[in-house]
Amino acid sequence: IAGITQAPTSQILAAGRRMTLRCTQDMRHNAMYWYRQDLGLGLRLIHYSNTAGTTGKGEVPDGYSVSRANTDDFPLTLASAVPSQTSVYFCASSPGLVSDTQYFGPGTRLTVL
Amino acid sequence: GQNIDQPTEMTATEGAIVQINCTYQTSGFNGLFWYQQHAGEAPTFLSYNVLDGLEEKGRFSSFLSRSKGYSYLLLKELQMKDSASYLCAVRDSNYQLIWGAGTKLIIKP
Numbered sequence: 001i002a003g004i005t006q007a008p009t010s011q012i013l014a015a016g017r018r019m020t021l022r023c024t025q026d027m028r029h030n031a032m033y034w035y036r037q038d039l040g041l042g043l044r045l046i047h048y049s050n051t052a053g054t055t056g057k058g059e060v061p062d063g064y065s066v067s068r069a070n071t072d073d074f075p076l077t078l079a080s081a082v083p084s085q086t087s088v089y090f091c092a093s094s095p096g097l098v099s100d101t102q103y104f105g106p107g108t109r110l111t112v113l
Numbered sequence: 114g115q116n117i118d119q120p121t122e123m124t125a126t127e128g129a130i131v132q133i134n135c136t137y138q139t140s141g142f143n144g145l146f147w148y149q150q151h152a153g154e155a156p157t158f159l160s161y162n163v164l165d166g167l168e169e170k171g172r173f174s175s176f177l178s179r180s181k182g183y184s185y186l187l188l189k190e191l192q193m194k195d196s197a198s199y200l201c202a203v204r205d206s207n208y209q210l211i212w213g214a215g216t217k218l219i220i221k222p
Contacts, residue, residue, distance in 0.1 A: 042117060042200070042212030043156070058209065090155060101146070102210065104155035 002026065004105035006091050012111045013081050021076040021108050023091030031094045032074040033102065034058075034066060036087040043090065049074055081112045115139045117213035119201050124219045125191055133186045133199050133216045141206025147175050147186045148200040150215065156200055159186070188218075196220045 004025045013019050025032065030051045035043040045058030049068040063085060065077045074093075078085055089108045094100040118136045125131040137145070144163040148156035162168055162177035162184060174187040186199055198215040205211055 040214055042214045043202075043210075044212070045209060048209070101158045101161065103158070106155050 004091055004093055004103060006089075006105040006108050008108060009106070010109040010111075012113065013078075015081055015083060015112055017081050019078045019081055019110070021078075021089055021091075021110070023074045023076070023105060024072050025074075025091075025093045025105075026072065027093060027095075027103070028071060029093035029095050029103075030071070031096060031100070032068065033092040033094075034064070034074070034076045035090045035092065036060065036085075037090060037107075038087050046076065046089075081110075083112045086110060086112045115203075115205065115211045117201055117203060117211055119199075119213040119216045121214070122217045122219065124221060125188075127191055127193060127220055127222050129191050130187065130189050131191060131218065133188070133201075133218065135184045135186070135201035135213060137182050137184070137201070137203045137211075137213075139203045139205045139211055142179060143204040143206065143208055145175075145177055145184050146202045146204070146210065147173075147184075148202065150198045150200055152197070159199075191220050193220050193222070 007022045033048045034046040037043050044060045046064050047066040049055045052071045091105040092102040094102045116138045147159040150156040160175040167176045172189045177184045198217045200215045201213040202210040
């Protein structure tokens with residue numbers, strides 16, 4: 001593994017189903033982030049983690065949860081998917097919080113029907 | 114509220130120069146980033162400005178004026194591979210990135 005990986009690449013999901021998007025980084029970065037990207041809108045932060053064991057809410061956290069059990073992994077869970085959660089989801093990481101560039105994974109395209 | 118404004122779309126000719134503007138209103142300022150995003154791909158880092166002035170990196174330069182809440186990305190000697198969206202993002206007082214919707218740049222031969 002080099003950088004950040006995300007799985008699955010794409011997924012079609014029935015409304016009401018539970019779904020976990022996976023994100024793994026091998027750069028030993030402390031901070032990790034989940035964004036959603038929708039047409040005509042900027043990237044919007046869902047949740048973040050400054051270091052293993054801590055998480056925080058971003059701009060659009062409702063309907064999503066995260067955990068950070070270790071440095072490398074930062075899964076995003078949709079407890080009960082709704083069509084408005086149809087989006088492209090990007091995971092990102094940075095060495096720290098202050099003045100550090102964020103590096104992005106390849107994204108997961110999620111469609112909720 | 115916090116706001117980042119960029120033009121939605123721009124068109125330029127191969128070999129020419131293009132300037133993509135970004136204006137921002139945020140709660141605090143701790144740096145401005147430019148990212149490039151090709152269609153269907155992840156954003157990739159281009160430049161970072163935290164002090165006023167011009168930062169040059171090869172064919173790409175980025176300028177910042179904090180007093181005006183303004184930045185631009187300058188792309189010289191345009192190549193077809195520069196066709197992409199360019200995202201402006203500002204790090205606010207909470208050290209979170211606030212993103213613009215991006216500028217889609219179309220390069221014509």
